[in-house]
Amino acid sequence: MNAKIQPLNPAPARLDPAALRRSATTVIETEARAIGLLESRIDGAFLRACELMLDCGGRVVVSGMGKSGHVARKIAATLASTGTPAFFVHPGEASHGDLGMITQKDVVLALSNSGETDELLAILPLIKRQGVPLILMTGNPDSSLAAMADVHLDVSVPEEACPLGLAPTASTTAALVMGDALAIALLEARGFTEEDFARSHPAGALGRRLFVHVGDIMHSGERMPTIGLEATIHEAMSEMTRKGLGMTAVVAADGALAGVFTDGDLRRAIDDGDIDLRRTRVTTLMSTQPKTIRADKLAVEAAQLMETYKIHALLVVDADERLVGALNIHDLFRARVV
Numbered sequence: 001m002n003a004k005i006q007p008l009n010p011a012p013a014r015l016d017p018a019a020l021r022r023s024a025t026t027v028i029e030t031e032a033r034a035i036g037l038l039e040s041r042i043d044g045a046f047l048r049a050c051e052l053m054l055d056c057g058g059r060v061v062v063s064g065m066g067k068s069g070h071v072a073r074k075i076a077a078t079l080a081s082t083g084t085p086a087f088f089v090h091p092g093e094a095s096h097g098d099l100g101m102i103t104q105k106d107v108v109l110a111l112s113n114s115g116e117t118d119e120l121l122a123i124l125p126l127i128k129r130q131g132v133p134l135i136l137m138t139g140n141p142d143s144s145l146a147a148m149a150d151v152h153l154d155v156s157v158p159e160e161a162c163p164l165g166l167a168p169t170a171s172t173t174a175a176l177v178m179g180d181a182l183a184i185a186l187l188e189a190r191g192f193t194e195e196d197f198a199r200s201h202p203a204g205a206l207g208r209r210l211f212v213h214v215g216d217i218m219h220s221g222e223r224m225p226t227i228g229l230e231a232t233i234h235e236a237m238s239e240m241t242r243k244g245l246g247m248t249a250v251v252a253a254d255g256a257l258a259g260v261f262t263d264g265d266l267r268r269a270i271d272d273g274d275i276d277l278r279r280t281r282v283t284t285l286m287s288t289q290p291k292t293i294r295a296d297k298l299a300v301e302a303a304q305l306m307e308t309y310k311i312h313a314l315l316v317v318d319a320d321e322r323l324v325g326a327l328n329i330h331d332l333f334r335a336r337v338v
Contacts, residue, residue, distance in 0.1 A: 027161040027169065034157040034170040035177050041154050042181065049109075049135045049151045050185050053084055056133075058105030060086040063094070065119050067168040068111040068175065075109070075179030082183050083192040091119035099123060102132060109135045109182075113155075113171045115143020124148055137178060139171050153178055214302050215295035217335045218316045218325030219245065225326060226251050229258055229283055233269050236261045236282040245328045247313045250286050257323045259283070260290035260315060292317045295324055299337045302327060 053060050060079055064072030072088055079086035089098055091110075102108065108127055110120050115138035128134055128148065136149035139156040146152045155178050161169035219225075225243035227236050227250055239248045240263065247262040265285045269275050275285075292315045293302050302314055306329055316325035 030159060030161040031170045031173045034174045037157070038155070038174060038178055038181070041178075045151050045153055046181070046185075049153060049182060050189065052107050052133045052135060052151065053079075053109075053182070053186055054189055056105070056107045058085075058103050058107070060084055060109055061089050061102050061106050062086055062109045062111070063089050063091050063120065064111035065091050065117050067172050068113060068117070071172050071175045071179065072109075072111045074176060075111075075183070078180060078183045079186070082187040083190045084183065084186045091117070091123055094123045095119065099126065102127060102130075104130050104132060107133045107135065109137065110145065111137045111175055112143075112145050113139040113168060113175070115140035115145040117145065120145060137175055139174075212299040212335050212337055213295065214293055214297050214299055214314075214316055214327065215325070217299055217331045217337075218295060218327045219243070219331070220316075220325040224323070225249060226323065227261075227282060228253070229281070231282050232278055233261075233266070233275070233280050233282050233285065234277045237266055237277070240266070243326075245313055245326055247326070247328075249290070249315050249323050249326060250282055251323055255322050257290070257292070257315065257317060257321055259286035259288045261286040262311075262313070290315050292321070294318070299332060299335055303329075303332050303337055306332075 060076070062072045062076035062079070063069075069088075069090065076086045076088040087101075089101055094102075108124070110124060112120055115136070121144060124134060124145065125148070133150045134148060135151045135153065136145050137153040137155050138146050139154075140146060141152060141154050141156070155171070155174040157170040157174050159165065160167065160171060223243065225239050225245050225248035227239050227248050229250060229252055231239075231250070236248050236250075240246065240261075247260055249257060250259040250261055252258050261282045265287070269277060269280070269285055291305060291309055291311060293305060295316050295318070305314060306312060313326065313328035315323060316327065318324050
């Protein structure tokens, strides 16, 4: 009755920096050796796996259980983003209806370090019976799953990085690297380009750089700062304040672009005590050769122009050099182009 209750979480041992470094170094060295062994396994089986996936009229269905399942999800995502349509199916869920997601046009890529994963053994014979090609990535070439495969990819490792030999470490790294090797080999075989990559990553930096156009982010209509040739510097200042772009376009009566008046021009006018801001026309200080860009140009080209000429805003014109919009560096920042 008086026995002391032991704490569920014993106090942590004191940290030994040298031991921690040795442990981390050992893990890295062990996993590096495991990866190194894969190079000799880029053989006929690897080429056949690539061929099956290239010829696939449907999608590559990737599956795995546990830690292999996590790796399988990543491989499916990498394939999909590099030009090979793919998705992940959980083998346990497949036994309860998700097997219907797999069609005869698909190819299945399944991962299992032991090659004896029960959930895969339950569904792969059914898939094979439909004539769906099976690519198995295992750490045991003599396993039941390896024997079932149309193509077997050997990702066996001499040892895990875990000192207990239990936690999947080197084995999952090897499987992940083999998956990357497949994805990149297929990417190059398909002639997958930077623009193709951007299409599947529209919210990424590359997608924004390749697909956001000046017309998508420019200020137009009432939001576009414009004044006429008769406007005074004071009127130009008011227009710049209202529109907030740090400049205003100066246009002729027929809509032709005549020039630009910037905040730099305004500062120079204010510094010059001889200039009457309310009487002096903006044409006396405006630039008659403003930097312009077309609306169909990429926004990143606008950024390059601004950088080249050390300016912070651009006017947008059409093929007849008529004003259609304006933008400044803050618009590019908001669009995350720069």
